[in-house]
Amino acid sequence: MRFDTLVSFYSESQKHYDPSTHGYVGGIDFLGSCMANVTDIGTNRAIQLFGKFDDNSLVIRVPELPYQNWAFITVGNSKTKYRLQTMRQTQKMATLIVGEG
Template sequence: MRFDTLVDFISEGKKRYIPEQGYSTGTELVTSRMANVTDLGTNRSVQLFGDVDTSRKIIRLMVPVGTNWSYCKIGGKKYRQVTATNALKGHSMIVGEYHG
């Protein structure tokens, strides 16, 4: 299994107004990790969620991200965590596309 995709984990804070800069987005990069990222198959998507959603991905990491994060970015697209699993050989999570 290759860990060849860079995944950025981002935390969303509250928007706030800074007089010199205007409104701040309130986002902060928590960490960046190399991960194995694959698409969730249609059969598995139907088994787990009861529908076919092609925007879901599986992210496999060696260790879980320890801090709280709001969404992750893979190749410029935003994804939110749907479910996660810890195993002896690593950590995996299913994420769905996030439009926010």
Template sequence: KKRYIPEQGYSTGTELVTSRMANVTDLGTNRSIQLFGDVDTSRKVIRLMVPVGTNWSYCKIEGKKYRQVTATNALKGHSMIVGEYHG
């Protein structure tokens, strides 16, 4: 994808896109208050069998962008909480 950066000129960054099967649910209000001290209805919990394994800037769920807020690795799988990203 080619884009213009004023200080550098045109940049040809690579855009890696992949899809993963995951269980995605909304983060409940009670849990949001327990973990973060506020209610943000845009947060979601993503559960995967294995961690993503690479650095990523955002994920898309139903056309909206989300960024990782926290992540947990357990014996039964990997889970992360993501928040909506407007960038």
């Protein structure tokens, strides 16, 4: 298995609602990046896991999860934000299933 795709992790922990401005303030913090194996989830597996087909889901495998508290990730040079749908931690690696959103 090749870890050939750069995955960047971001946090929105500083983002909060401000009642005086009636909106959200704060920003997005870049936590860091790591190399990962990124594949498409596949039609059959998406239906088994979620009961529907979501063509914008990815499987991301990393040797170990570098950041615990992250809000979303980006893959490669794409600006698309992917949020966690499910995660499995095994002895050898962490597997994240993420969806666009």
